[in-house]
Amino acid sequence: MQFTVDSIEGSELPIYIGGEWRPSKSGATLESFDPTTGAPWYRAADGSEDDIDDAVAAATGALKDPAWRGMTQTDRGRLLYRLAELIEQNGEALAQIETRDNGKLLREMRAQSAYLPNYYRYFAGMADKIQGDVIPVSKPDVLNFTMREPLGVIGVIVPWNSPLYMMTCTVAPSLCVGNCVVIKPSEHTSASAIAFAELVKEAGFPDGAFNVVTGHGATAGDALTRHPGLAKIAFTGGTETGRKVAANAGRMLVPCNLELGGKSPHVVFGDADLERATTGLISGIFAAAGQTCVAGSRCFVQAPAYDEVVDRMKQGAEAIRIGHPKDEDTQLGPLALKAQLSKVQKYIALGQEDGAQLVTGGRRPQRDDLGEGWYFEPTVFANATNDMRVARDEIFGPVASVIKFEDEADLIEMANDTAYGLASGIWTKDIDRAMRFAKSVDAGTVWINTYRAPSMMTPSGGFKESGYGKHNGFEAVRELTRLKSVVIDHSGKTADPFVMKLETGGS
Numbered sequence: 001m002q003f004t005v006d007s008i009e010g011s012e013l014p015i016y017i018g019g020e021w022r023p024s025k026s027g028a029t030l031e032s033f034d035p036t037t038g039a040p041w042y043r044a045a046d047g048s049e050d051d052i053d054d055a056v057a058a059a060t061g062a063l064k065d066p067a068w069r070g071m072t073q074t075d076r077g078r079l080l081y082r083l084a085e086l087i088e089q090n091g092e093a094l095a096q097i098e099t100r101d102n103g104k105l106l107r108e109m110r111a112q113s114a115y116l117p118n119y120y121r122y123f124a125g126m127a128d129k130i131q132g133d134v135i136p137v138s139k140p141d142v143l144n145f146t147m148r149e150p151l152g153v154i155g156v157i158v159p160w161n162s163p164l165y166m167m168t169c170t171v172a173p174s175l176c177v178g179n180c181v182v183i184k185p186s187e188h189t190s191a192s193a194i195a196f197a198e199l200v201k202e203a204g205f206p207d208g209a210f211n212v213v214t215g216h217g218a219t220a221g222d223a224l225t226r227h228p229g230l231a232k233i234a235f236t237g238g239t240e241t242g243r244k245v246a247a248n249a250g251r252m253l254v255p256c257n258l259e260l261g262g263k264s265p266h267v268v269f270g271d272a273d274l275e276r277a278t279t280g281l282i283s284g285i286f287a288a289a290g291q292t293c294v295a296g297s298r299c300f301v302q303a304p305a306y307d308e309v310v311d312r313m314k315q316g317a318e319a320i321r322i323g324h325p326k327d328e329d330t331q332l333g334p335l336a337l338k339a340q341l342s343k344v345q346k347y348i349a350l351g352q353e354d355g356a357q358l359v360t361g362g363r364r365p366q367r368d369d370l371g372e373g374w375y376f377e378p379t380v381f382a383n384a385t386n387d388m389r390v391a392r393d394e395i396f397g398p399v400a401s402v403i404k405f406e407d408e409a410d411l412i413e414m415a416n417d418t419a420y421g422l423a424s425g426i427w428t429k430d431i432d433r434a435m436r437f438a439k440s441v442d443a444g445t446v447w448i449n450t451y452r453a454p455s456m457m458t459p460s461g462g463f464k465e466s467g468y469g470k471h472n473g474f475e476a477v478r479e480l481t482r483l484k485s486v487v488i489d490h491s492g493k494t495a496d497p498f499v500m501k502l503e504t505g506g507s
């Protein structure tokens, strides 16, 4: 690959439109920072509305091009298989870029880039298995069937926390069904999408099927979501930005997929295996330094187990090894953005102001070897209540609020008393209770005796202010195609022109 950490360092990255790399039309660039030092490490093209126009035009051109439009499903699948192979060969380079850009553990980014080929293969296999139905309408001599067609150009906007993984959730099923994509990555993590474009080109996708415009959300992102050439917007990011995106989509009357924020309830009943459960709680909130949409940031613990779980969480949090994300034994790296660090610090003060008890953490680690990096200690607030700001707002950092509950009724009331509805988890040995929780909780995903365990086959997406629409599995393909009904009258008869042709007979 020409784009590697070494070649990117100190360079100016281009955008990728219609199979070509070029600077933004205005020539403007933006800085990207290394979270472990706080220092800039490359510049990306700062795309504008003009670049978005070009990218949508290139994607629209590819949609009409027989090289893409006329390609058989099996051949589209072959391209996706080829892309999977290339990702596998270049997985280490992609993981290194992502870690450098967003500060997440190299171990975690390696695991993600090792997973991406499977993701593309899963949809490669699906490409020639997408079919319609024959509908048994009650009309003699009438054949009705349905066809699934590509939607068109999909605008894809992704955040900085898992850029390639989030992008893949829309790109793999989109290319599988014959759509074209225009991607706007976060200005904080532009590099991996540009490096990925190189693999898409090498795999042999027709020019224009895959485009990347880097730039600011408020300019390039906004221009993409207002573009009349889009058939759908797939947005992953914060709820407030999601509202703006949905408003733009509403004006254009195009559908949206909104994968937004969360404040997920993660529940421990007194009968649970407390060691396993606490490890689950720690993973749910401290993995990726809490910067995951499904972070189990509201930890509900039943009264008899409360003190023991808080104590175990304290010990677990204090044992977490904070360090450089590239070190093999590091468990918690820096936050990805300076603004994120300030936000976490603000919520530590708000938690204390609202009366939560700071059990551990709450500050930047006092260690010279961490320099100016945006590190923050894993933090546990005990005696939190559901109405505190630390329990209501998405912090997107390593901050757990541990809330006591008495019984199931009490728990469900509190678990659902949130604006969000993305994910949830429960630890108990009682399967009846777990199922009652699964049926009652307002969350798009329910994990029972596990947490943060997604799969490309498992439909996922939020309710309420966590958004709408689904990633993964056949649901993703359904949402990225349009369904057309075809009706053929093969009776050879001429009907009364002034009467609608409804079913006859029956009651």
Ligand code: NAP
Residues within 6 Å of the ligand: 157, 158, 159, 160, 161, 162, 166, 184, 185, 186, 187, 188, 215, 216, 217, 218, 220, 221, 222, 223, 225, 236, 237, 238, 239, 240, 241, 242, 244, 245, 258, 259, 260, 261, 262, 292, 293, 294, 394, 396, 422, 462
């Ligand atoms: P964000 O500020 O909403 O940004 C997300 C993306 O939207 C970025 O690419 C951003 O570009 C762009 N953007 C910003 N303003 C825009 C606008 N007016 N129009 C169009 N695009 C715009 O969110 P974030 O801070 O990057 O990401 C964290 C959030 O994402 C959290 O709330 C997290 O829960 C959520 N998330 C959800 C999921 C899920 O699957 N539900 C997964 C991961 C993350 P710039 O960065 O260049 O501004």
